Amino acid sequence: MSEQFPEDSVGLVTPAHVRFDEALELESGHSLPGFELAYETYGELNAEASNAILVCHALSGNHHAAGYYEHGERKPGWWEACIGPGKPLDTNRFFIVCSNNIGGCHGSTGPVSDNPDTGKPYGADFPMVTVRDWVRSQARLADYLGVERWAAVAGGSLGGMQALQWAIDLPERIRHAVVIAAAPRLSAQNIAFNEVARQAIRSDPDFHEGRYAVAGSRPRTGLMLARMLGHITYLSEAAMGAKFGRDRRGEEDDFGFHYDVEFEVESYLRHQGQSFVDRFDANTYLLMTKALDYFDPAAKFGGDLERALKQVKAQFLVASFTSDWRFPPSASREIVRALLDTNKRVSYAEIRADHGHDAFLMPVPRYIDVFGTYMQRVAAEVGA
């Protein structure tokens, strides 16, 4: 072990898998005959099982939220900024759990899993899943781990939406909801971007109506385009300007008058798109964007978010970032207002940050500070 991990990292981690054999009825009317969850845990569950925190991942995330899979690895889990000894989700105090959502492509049952009816990958036959379905599947994991009530459910973006849905659907099982860079529902513009991404994937000739695995192909181009587009919405205009501006590759003063990479921002986007294709499944991308579009907990309450929140027992930390134009502060404020109007306890932080939506993944000092302070209160409350 010549290499060391940073002191504030959970270090080497290993994913676990659990299979649930009881059928899961989905909101779509379909059901899964059973399902598997890939998950990771960091820290130790205390004797009272009071210090468990569920971390929920966003669109392209998975259960690898912190730490490293091997020595020498450069890239830790996606929420390394917030999970680890001394970090907001302090693994010296909390037992952190993060699972890959069903419909995902990193170990939990999803389109790349074998369909028991056919012995072949589900592909397009995997049923659509919703945020509520994820909450119900995660509740099984809580049962399995012996966690009756989460000290907190936390996440950013689509992960924050899951935390909100947890508080609504299973109010007895969650003490705190940490909802970061999220929204009570997608805007028309959000849906529009998702729709372009879906069209890019579905119109790729290698998509084969979603049965590309059986056909021995993959819609690489469509998925690449979807990811490139996504990346534009994850960064703020200012962040992109500061990072790339109009910088060009190569030394020539003059333009190249060709369609190869010329501006640095083009190079960045192509790289992001191409590397994504190697680690993500197109059907999963489609499912995740639909789950986002459908998310609207107020819908079942006549569009009234306050009514949706009435049965909530959790306390909330809501945080947003000033330069996030995907899920802007105004969307978070709508959640906060509805919570206040229903007499729930909520702390709200609007963090000045230039990084856009991606800020929730980054060690923005004020964000880490606010999040950490809140979680220390939670730790004290649950005896962690």
Added chain:
Amino acid sequence: MSEQFPEDSVGLVTPAHVRFDEALELESGHSLPGFELAYETYGELNAEASNAILVCHALSGNHHAAGYYEHGERKPGWWEACIGPGKPLDTNRFFIVCSNNIGGCHGSTGPVSDNPDTGKPYGADFPMVTVRDWVRSQARLADYLGVERWAAVAGGSLGGMQALQWAIDLPERIRHAVVIAAAPRLSAQNIAFNEVARQAIRSDPDFHEGRYAVAGSRPRTGLMLARMLGHITYLSEAAMGAKFGRDRRGEEDDFGFHYDVEFEVESYLRHQGQSFVDRFDANTYLLMTKALDYFDPAAKFGGDLERALKQVKAQFLVASFTSDWRFPPSASREIVRALLDTNKRVSYAEIRADHGHDAFLMPVPRYIDVFGTYMQRVAAEVGA
């Protein structure tokens, strides 16, 4: 003639064509052996030829800026809001000229034209063109029409950039520049959106490296995706929200759990994408986005816009729209500041409008008012 056109419309119009046989050297180093321009004119050139106005079109526009091609037609030219009797570009006073840019696909020499060397459509062999090239090609049209000096050159978006470039490159030939919803250069985010659009087109298997016409195909899917994406950036988030919100098609209360059109905004985007494909050429789209990316009049002056503007003699009207996030007011203000710092005369209007970038095409009352007042002054000045 049972049908009538609106009284403030120029009514029935017919496009004209002119061919220039002298070669045109392009900024890329290539040259066109000659070229044709499709154009339209509205109003009458006065005896002194002092009342001529050049209107420049944007990315997907063309020379059909006002009026109708036939009786019963529902859709007039793209700037019908601003061109016509009594409108800001008043055809009772001015002689309005609008030409299709070279590289275009509606009658001027471009990728769909036959390459004289091969007798087949240029396709991908059509050289890249820049805003400066357009100015020089339009100057030939001015010569041909007997216009030594335009009373004004006017346009929105990429059209406004052409007006700015006219003022810089041919200062003696333009009295006024009307620069609407434009920018002194594209931001990294602007370029990023263009790059995704280009990748969508160029990765379409029907693109055939741009030689799709010879191959008997068209990259319909890629061009559709590019247009869908473009439309998101033309509308403001608020406008999209007001127009579509989360409205869904059909009467079902519940979600469809399918990938067909479900939300109204999806239907709108698909329709916009599909109808665009029937009237636009993919190679032209590529060329236009590159001309946008390259536009940066300050670049040849060490990045100093003030130096670029030094030789300008024109007076300016600059206008922007509060909800335009493609070319936001801050971009227009940068042009205004540089003009003021070089002691040029400039009027600036920041128009409150919810329509986003598309506002420049719309009859926003305050915009029409400001634009009209400015043009009345121009009319008085040139004896129109």
